Amino acid sequence: MSSDRLKNVGLRPRVLVVGFAGHQGKEYLSIVRENADVVGGVDPAPAASALADEWGFPHYGVLDEALEKVEFDAAVVTVPHSEHFPVCTELLAHGRHVIKEKPFAVTEEEARQLIHLAQRADRSVFTLLQRNFNPVFRFAQKNLARIGQPYWFSYDYHLNLAHPTTGWRASREQAMGGVLLDMGYHLIDVLSGLFPEPPRVHSAFVHQYREMRDRRLEDLVSLMCSYPSTGLAGSLRISRHNHEKIERLCVLGTEGALNVAPQVATLHSVGGLPLDHCAWAGPKIDAVRSMIAHHLGHLDDRYYRQDHLQRQLAAVRTIDGIYRDRLGEQNKLADRCA
Ligand SMILES: NC(=O)c1ccc[n+]([C@@H]2O[C@H](COP(=O)([O-])OP(=O)(O)OC[C@H]3O[C@@H](n4cnc5c(N)ncnc54)[C@H](O)[C@@H]3O)[C@@H](O)[C@H]2O)c1
Incomplete structure (x- = not known):
């Protein structure tokens, strides 16, 4: 299984990049390659296939196809917000670690589901927040x-x-x-x-x-x-x-x-x-580099994982609470106007 493989000293994680043809995906590609073997990429964008050829890894249009065809330990996920939850739950259901862009989740309920899946699979879900490495x-x-x-x-x-x-x-x-x-x-x-x-x-x-x-x-x-x-x-x-x-x-x-x-x-x-x-004069990419190296190096660190997940749950809860209060106010206003 992927996690046992990573415990063998000296083995670099095998990484699937999901959403690699977008803005953030492209920024991370060369940095991920410094610390891991990129074994495939998923992105439905028309430019993705040529980009994968250029970088020398197989391209898949959908995640299911990659899960069927390529062995990997972790995925780096850089997709639009609506895709985060379905992509991450599928990866966790297949026993893969996830290193993902923010937000960790959009609602508290989804955050709790992700944490539950991560704990059940004994896998990490790390959110990329570069200020913590600045x-x-x-x-x-x-x-x-x-x-x-x-x-x-x-x-x-x-x-x-x-x-x-x-x-x-x-x-x-x-x-x-x-x-x-x-x-x-x-x-x-x-x-x-x-x-x-x-x-x-x-x-x-x-x-x-x-x-x-x-x-x-x-x-x-x-x-x-x-x-x-x-x-x-x-x-x-x-x-x-x-x-x-x-x-x-x-x-x-x-x-x-x-x-x-x-x-x-x-x-x-x-x-x-x-x-x-x-x-600190930067460049910003140095903080990104140490962030990605850190997460790739801690995939199997259960203590780090636990702290990280709890902190992300708190951030999601705060934001979700603000949006829900807002919606409540709008609904009240609509009732009054009706
Ligand atoms: N940390 C930061 O400073 C920072 C900056 C920009 C964006 N982001 C985050 O990065 C994520 C992506 O933003 P972006 O600006 O790179 O967007 P983008 O539109 O440039 O890239 C998204 C990519 O995901 C692909 N995609 C869409 N659905 C997919 C799916 N189901 N499977 C695989 N690929 C899929 C798209 O084709 C596209 O190539 C967002 O979560 C955003 O919040 C973070």
């Missing part, structure tokens, strides 16, 4: 205690895309959510490495484009999180069509402040004096 975010997590008791955070993450969203991200059925699910998953995961799961979250969903409003796919989301037991509160703003591309997290504590952007984290005293910092 030295700046690691510095933030390690040094948070130095600012005393955190009482406020503010997290902004914006893209400056000049045109309306296109492709599967513009389809309700395929995207299954707007910027909260697509971009916000990263932020909710970063926050879950710093703070407990927020018991209360209020949200505002904003649309720049009418078609996105009609499809209930938010272009901008603003969240207010509160943690009544500790007195912590915090806000997030996430959008695709800002005037500038920016990511910045600021945490205020009783004894200082922590400012984090992808290339530098700075620890300040109360009043703003810089006390310590961590700068």
Whole structure:
């Protein structure tokens, strides 16, 4: 069986790449090959067959065909959101490890089903979240205690895309959510490495484009999180069509402040004096490289797997809860108008 094979020292995992002809799939291909043998690729896109030839691995149009024809230990999954659950459940049902793009799942129920299948099959499902392998975010997590008791955070993450969203991200059925699910998953995961799961979250969903409003796919989301037991509160703003591309997290504590952007984290005293910092010039691909190597090297690590799955369950629960509250409010409004 695949797992026993991996325990033989020196054997590289055999990997199937699912969705390899897309944006993320292509980015990961050469990196996966540094640590594993790519033994096949699944992607129905017209360009996929030529790409597989170029890279020298067999191409399959559908996952079933690959499962029938090729032996592999793990799959790297980079498909549109609506395909994550069916692809991952099928892989787990066939006893394969999964290394996948975010989101881990869209609903809490699906997250629990994936965890159940992974535990039953004794296989891993790892979600690719590159900030956890960026030295700046690691510095933030390690040094948070130095600012005393955190009482406020503010997290902004914006893209400056000049045109309306296109492709599967513009389809309700395929995207299954707007910027909260697509971009916000990263932020909710970063926050879950710093703070407990927020018991209360209020949200505002904003649309720049009418078609996105009609499809209930938010272009901008603003969240207010509160943690009544500790007195912590915090806000997030996430959008695709800002005037500038920016990511910045600021945490205020009783004894200082922590400012984090992808290339530098700075620890300040109360009043703003810089006390310590961590700068990282990248390139971003280095964080991606260590992330993929780490996950491929921990496929059979049950402790790491368990922690990872619980953290992903919390992120999915938070996002699913926000969307469900939102839907509840919309239904109430519709009832009132009827
Ligand atoms: N970590 C990041 O910063 C980041 C950035 C971009 C995208 N992503 C994530 O990566 C995933 C893919 O996004 P993308 O931008 O690469 O999309 P994409 O459209 O560029 O690529 C998706 C690919 O999946 C293929 N595909 C569709 N259904 C399939 C199926 N059932 N089996 C196999 N292949 C299938 C498509 O043909 C396409 O080639 C999403 O989950 C997205 O959230 C993450």
